[in-house]
Amino acid sequence: QVQLVESGGGLVQAGGSLRLSCAASGTISSVNLMAWYRQAPGKPRELVAAITSGGSTNYADSVKGRFTISRDNAKNTVFLQMNSLKPEDTAIYYCKANLRTLRWYDYWGQGTQVTVSS
Secondary structure (H helix, E strand, O other): OOEEEEEOOEEEEOOOOEEEEEEEEOOOOEEEEEEEEEEOOOOOOEEEEEEOOOOOEEEOOOOOOOEEEEEEHHHOEEEEEEOOOOHHHOEEEEEEEEEEOOOEEEEEOOOEEEEEEO
């Protein structure tokens, strides 16, 4: 059984920083793409940032220059460093991992709340 457990969310003032972590555990043979998504109230879930096993990254235009995604392949963990936070960054943040147990599959974390006050 695979689990993705996120941590690091919370309440921060505009201009502040937070660091999210997501660790995948279970019988995992390989991990491919890892990503962060977010969903604000009344809005669809959107991709924030993604990183391949080789370290190539992709960011939403709204977070470029402010957020940095990274990963620790040895620990099957992905991070999201969020700087210069804005009230519009307020959302539930979810991590997703494309990984292989018996077959390749996309797994999601339970989500962590990020609230940015103005």
